[in-house]
Amino acid sequence: MTNDTSGLRLRGITKRFGTFTANDAVDLDVVPGEIHCLLGENGAGKSTLMNVLYGLYQPDGGQILIEGVPQKFTNPKQAMAAGIGMVHQHFMLVEPFTVAENMMLGNEGGFVLDKNAARAKVRELAERYKMPVEPDAVIEELPVGVQQRVEILKALANDAKYLIFDEPTAVLTPQEIDELMAVMQVLRDEGKAIVFITHKLREVRAIADRITVMRRGKIVGHAEPGTSEADLAELMVGRAVDLRIAKSAPAAQDVRLQVRDLKVANAAGGIVVDGVSFDVRGGEILCVAGVQGNGQSELADALIGNIPPLSGTLTLDGVDITRARPAATIGAGMGFVPEDREDDGFVGTFSVAENLVLNRVTQAPFSRGVALDLGAIAANAEKLKDEFDIRTQAVSSPISSLSGGNKQKVILARELSRDLSLLVASQPTRGVDVGAIEFLHRRIVEERDKGTAVLLVSTELDEVEALADRVLVMYRGKVVGVVGPDTPRDVMGLMMAGASHEEAVRAAAEQPTPLVEQVHEAAVHHTEASEGQEGNR
Amino acid sequence: MTELTTPATKRRATFQWRGIAITVAAFVLALLVGAILMIVSDPEVAGQFAYLFTAPALPLGAAWAKVSSAYAALAVGALGSPAALAATTREAAPLICAGLGVGLGFRAGLFNIGAQGQAIVGAILAAWVGFALQLPPVLHVIVALLAGLLGGALWGGIVGYLKAKTGAHEVIVTIMFNYIAVGILAWLLTTPAFLRPGRQDPISPEVHPTSTFPGIFGQLHVGFLVALLAAFGTWWLIERSTIGFTIRAVGANPNAAGTAGMDVARTTIITMAIAGMLAGLAGVQVAIGPAANGVPTPLSQGIVGSVGFDAITVALLGRSRPLGIVFAGLLFGGLHAGGLSMQSIAGTPLTLSMVLQALIVLFVAAPGLVRTLVPFLRERRAVVAGGQA
Incomplete structure (x- = not known):
């Protein structure tokens, strides 16, 4: 001073x-x-x-x-x-x-x-x-x-x-x-x-x-x-934070999620996922990287069943889930962390306890017949509150009174408390505190180590680097390439702007800074796509 | 982070206290405005105000006499004796049922303006069972009751189906369904199946005594207990069942509910059907519940009165909570019952009780207005606003 x-x-x-x-x-x-x-x-x-x-x-x-x-x-x-x-x-x-x-x-x-x-x-x-x-x-x-x-x-x-x-x-x-x-x-x-x-x-x-x-x-x-x-x-x-979580090499297992020639349209009718194919194996984290609005959100929505695909197939553990609605995909063991948690992830006026059973309230032990078992719902909440370190005064408090990171912990706790075959997480740490990011990342890696297939959609390169076992780069609804997590940032940036891996490596070698023009194009496409999305609501 | 959640929780607790305080304040304010209306509308009392500065005792005394006698008559008519209380419950029963139907819709994010039509259809079916069929005593009431519930559920369910499958807005559709119900009733009353033999004016035969809700004491009849049972059932459904959980989730955030695997379209249909069933029960109450004269009113054009629209105010005042709706229904039932005695004893028109009813809801719906008018409620506001860190 x-x-x-x-x-x-x-x-x-x-x-x-x-x-x-x-x-x-x-x-x-x-x-x-x-x-x-x-x-x-x-x-x-x-x-x-x-x-x-x-x-x-x-x-x-x-x-x-x-x-x-x-x-x-x-x-x-x-x-x-x-x-x-x-x-x-x-x-x-x-x-x-x-x-x-x-x-x-x-x-x-x-x-x-x-x-x-x-x-x-x-x-x-x-x-x-x-x-x-x-x-x-x-x-x-x-x-x-x-x-x-x-x-x-x-x-x-x-x-x-x-x-x-x-x-x-x-x-x-x-x-x-x-x-x-x-x-x-x-x-x-x-x-x-x-x-x-x-x-x-x-x-x-x-x-x-x-x-x-x-x-x-x-x-x-x-x-x-x-x-x-x-x-x-x-x-x-206020305490030491691990910015990069320790993570062992993925144990290669069988393919759990298979996506073939998937085409998805937005509400405006534009094709936003255009012939995408990939596999996710159990025990690995596949990151879908790309500039916001290049089809990742719609890919995730098609997986959970919020948008029916135009064509292509989705297979989870050998079962066809192409046209399955959310109730069926959740039943098949898909965990889902939506990109827009306020809108799709929880009911703001509901308590923490209620939100923790939002997608399985009709199952035992949370209900018998049509009668809710409030005791079981509260006990579940207390258990998950401790396990996931959810900072709330009481599990009966409305979730809207929690901070962003704690809201996200509620969603992740809800999804991870089931037996999952696949976890689809979109932007799981957007707007979340550093302390909570560390925790959320660790839990996602732990879920992977249990043999669950993890599909992580992220626009944050930090997050991609920290978590991915493989990185799938999307641009304008298509897969540009699948690369390792150690791919240099500038190469990744160029791929996110539409360059193939070889082009990106070559261009990065010649010109170390990202090509702003190309990137801009990707961003413009982003606005077009997100307009379509808003029409969807 | 723990401390951060504190003010929000505190705000919620304070909010509920304020909700009650505002409702009470709204009631008092409505009585004050009602008093002014009475003074202004009575030429004798208003005339005395010429002496306000020369002989203030004269106009103020006259005003006090006028207002106090009217409100005393209102209170006596609503609460003053066991018979008055019984009359209040009779007036309240249909209001509670229809209020539950509207309130349930609110909880699911649906604005059910169609309680009127649903009540009419419920009344038509219950009354028809009552006068056209011959059944043993207890069974007859039950069949009439179920017919009315079914009619209301159908009338509401169709609206839910139209909204879920075509996206038609429920406000428009329910309003139109009100007209359709009114038209159907008018047409039915011209047909031989419904028209009372020997009558030219549109009125149905009286229902058989076997199909009438048995009386308990004075004007209190079994229908009121049915209404309380409906309120309890609705509370259980909303708060303690998976159906209610889904209804509340869809009402508060349909996107999250859908992503969690809930069927939003099916929930809309179910909600509207149950809401229609409750409003249909209001129709049953008037069709087979004994009126002040001890027998149910026969089916005619005005059979349900304005119960479907009063139900909206009941649901608003009761904040869409079943217990709140029971109290709101009793309050408005009391205003109806007391209004009659106010008219006969104090010579104040019955319509004043309707004005009071409207004023109460106006003040409840505009809490800002109450806060402005009642300073001590405003004091709390500074603390409350502070919660938004």
Whole structure:
């Protein structure tokens, strides 16, 4: 902590909700020309602190100083006027509007809209900060990464000096993350002060000039940019964390899941899984890697039986499950961790105990005839709560009161408490704390070691590297190739953009950085596919 | 992480306390608005207010006399004597049954506006069994009861089938099925099978005494016990059976329920059929339950009154919980029964009790309004909002 008064300084910020202290005397310095990483698990109080700074919450104690002058923000407009800009995790953009129209929101001016001025403003800012955006593009047609750029430009249009990025990488593909990092560096070099909120250690190490770690509402430490991931994780979680779980070589067993020439269409009728064939053996983890939206989600949905395939066959332990509905695939021993856990994984208003028997409540011992056995349901919950370290006050609490990682533990506990032949897990650690990731990964590997076939869908290369025995790369609904888990990242990245393994190895040798253009194409395809998905709902 | 779950749990506990407090506050506020209406609508009392500043005792005394006598009559008519209580249970029985039908739909995420039509179909079948068949005493009641349940289940089940198989919205379909039921009743009453011999106006024969719910005390009859049994059965079904588990899961999150292997379409059909059965039971109550004069009202156009629509308010006030619906049904039954005595004793129109009923539901449905009007409920809010860390 320095005594000079430049930049934005938080002093002793305290924010309580009832008896719960979300921020406890937090000090934070945000200095122009610096990227300040605020690192912490979900629920550590990072977002609360930023909402105080942005005028959304009133602090119960402490001061916000800008250039040494105490500030009081009762709404975001005052914070914006003081030069604070926020890039929200969930974009505050009007989707059917164009980029230029979104830039005008809140600054419409007089009665007549001046769209040309807005367009010029977009071009000027895009040029200055090297963030190419077409002013007349409609937001909902843009890839997520570009939408985020518009969100950033909006903050810059208000002449923000202090930019807050609230978990900006959560919604981005690996390549979009690289692009965002480049943009943040440009902004820093332009003299902006940046707060970068995240819980991803790799990103912190890549970009931070200064690192502050929060845990349970308090600042628990500061770290140098060069600090190792293991040390950062320990600071963040409060104990030593194994980032890479120990995992023996897979014991090759018989083929359990056989997928042949599978074709699946989305609601819009587009073929999103196009003639995919592969096998998963018992005792191995096959990772399906790819940029989000290249057919992995639909592949998983077809396996569990939520979408009937157009053609092809699915065989589990020799039994044809091509047209089986979820009740039948679950009965056949398929465990399923859905990609969107809030939507497909649990019933939010149900208790933890109820969610733990969601897919087998009609079976013994949880019911006799149509009568529920509440005792057996509660006993099952208590047992799994201990076994899976589910942090909840009571198993009768609604699952919606749990953190993301604990919600995911409930889902995994439910699936792994049955005898499985196949576990299909989609993005099992998305939005989950580091401490919980370690646990979830270990349980998945343990399930593999029991002889279960595991199909893991992931867009996180870290996760693929940590868990996969083999990696199947998907691009635009087709299998690009199946490679070993030790394949270099840049080769994997190129394959995710559609290059075959040989091409990718050759290109990676010639040009060590990923080909941004190709990757971009994959991302654009992603938005098209995900639009179709939304129509599905 | 353990501490993080604390405020949320606390919020839930506080919420339930507030739910009750808001319901009570809504009731009090409704009585206050009702009092103002009475004062304003009575020219004699309103006229006294010209002397508000010269002789305040005059208008205030007149207003107090008016309001207190009306509400006293209401209370006496609803609760004042064993006979009044019995009348309240008779009024409440159909409201409870139809309220359960609407409430069950809510729990499954379905807005069952069709309780009216389901009750009409239930009443038609129960009444027909009652006047057209000759059966021994106990058996006759049971057959009439089952016929009415079947009619309601069919009328609701068709809606469930249409929604599950074609995606038709249940609100539209149930409203249309209400019209169809009304039309069928009107047509049936013109046919020789239903028209009372020797009558030109659309009214059916009276049901045989063998098919009537036996009386217990005063206006209290077996139908009320059937309604309580239905409430208990519905509670057991929702909270203690796998069917209810599935209904609640589908209602709260159909995607997760489907992914967990539940058959969402089949659950929709089952739910609507059971909901229709409960609303059909409301029709049975009016068709074979003795009215104030000791015999069941014969089938006519207005046989079920507005029970299917009152049921929506009962289910809302009871928060779709069977026990809550029983209390809400008794409250509204009391307002009906008390409204009659308020009309005869205090000269206040019966419609005021309907206004009170509507006001209560309005205040319950808009808790923000109650919080604004009752400051001490607002105090709690700051703490409660704090849970969202």
